[in-house]
Amino acid sequence: MNQHEAPRVVAHRGASAAKAEHTLAAYELALREGADGLECDVRLTRDGHLVCVHDRTIDRTSSGTGVVSEMSLDELSAFDYGNPGEPASLLTLRQLLELVLDWTSLPVKLFVETKHPVRYGGLVEAKLLAELARFGLATPASADFSRIVVMSFAASAVWRIRRSAPLLPTVLLGDTSHYLGGSAATTVGATAIGPSIATLREHRDLVDRAAAAGRATYCWTVDDPVDVELCRELGVGWVATNHPGRTKQLLAVQ
Ligand code: G3P
Ligand code: CA
Numbered sequence: 730m731n732q733h734e735a736p737r738v739v740a741h742r743g744a745s746a747a748k749a750e751h752t753l754a755a756y757e758l759a760l761r762e763g764a765d766g767l768e769c770d771v772r773l774t775r776d777g778h779l780v781c782v783h784d785r786t787i788d789r790t791s792s793g794t795g796v797v798s799e800m801s802l803d804e805l806s807a808f809d810y811g812n813p814g815e816p817a818s819l820l821t822l823r824q825l826l827e828l829v830l831d832w833t834s835l836p837v838k839l840f841v842e843t844k845h846p847v848r849y850g851g852l853v854e855a856k857l858l859a860e861l862a863r864f865g866l867a868t869p870a871s872a873d874f875s876r877i878v879v880m881s882f883a884a885s886a887v888w889r890i891r892r893s894a895p896l897l898p899t900v901l902l903g904d905t906s907h908y909l910g911g912s913a914a915t916t917v918g919a920t921a922i923g924p925s926i927a928t929l930r931e932h933r934d935l936v937d938r939a940a941a942a943g944r945a946t947y948c949w950t951v952d953d954p955v956d957v958e959l960c961r962e963l964g965v966g967w968v969a970t971n972h973p974g975r976t977k978q979l980l981a982v983q
């Protein structure tokens with residue numbers, strides 16, 4: 730029998746195997762499927778809005794082309810972000826926060842990953858904190874404070890968040906080089922490490938080592954049922970998956 734609690738399930742870019750990534754439909758489906766958390770990537774538009782887009786450009790995920798940070802929110806909004814036959818609008822972080830806070834069935838966490846931390850170093854985190862403050866989410870005094878987790882592959886971005894909002898939970902994403910010594914996560918004070926599933930398969934002791942240092946483990950992107958079982962066995966706290974419904978069902982079976 731496994732001694733660990735089952736991992737919580739985070740819908741990676743929403744229920745993105747079934748619906749277009751980072752769209753309202755993908756997040757609504759994830760919530761209906763019982764996801765414990767939602768993951769999104771955020772980028773800054775030219776006019777300073779945070780939008781949920783993974784790539785530097787919108788070429789792969791929309792009917793348009795162009796670099797997100799060189800376009801205004803209006804320009805970006807002119808395109809379709811859905812799958813064929815299922816048109817969908819660009820999603821802003823503000824709209825996603827509204828969805829998360831409106832979802833009262835079960836309190837889900839929102840895992841926000843900041844992109845382009847170097848080029849816009851500091852600006853994207855400042856904008857994020859301002860947006861969270863708008864919803865009363867940026868201070869520990871808020872009842873909903875613990876519903877937001879900020880993540881980055883850049884230790885500098887996690888560090889800036891820790892400095893501005895010391896109690897906001899954070900994940901330092903990355904591969905083995907960050908974690909085998911444990912130094913980067915310790916230095917920046919991240920509350921969790923975020924290895925890929927490939928890294929975890931190779932370094933199964935990571936979860937215990939993080940736990941010994943008081944850190945949870947968030948693992949991505951865990952779609953294969955064999956990997957879901959491995960995460961359960963190792964005691965991973967959070968698994969990010971493109972298949973939240975199926976993963977919830979797998980984990981419900983003892
Ligand atoms: O959840 C973390 C994971 O999303 C990191 O990789 O490239 O999908 O943003 P990526
Ligand atoms: Ca991401």
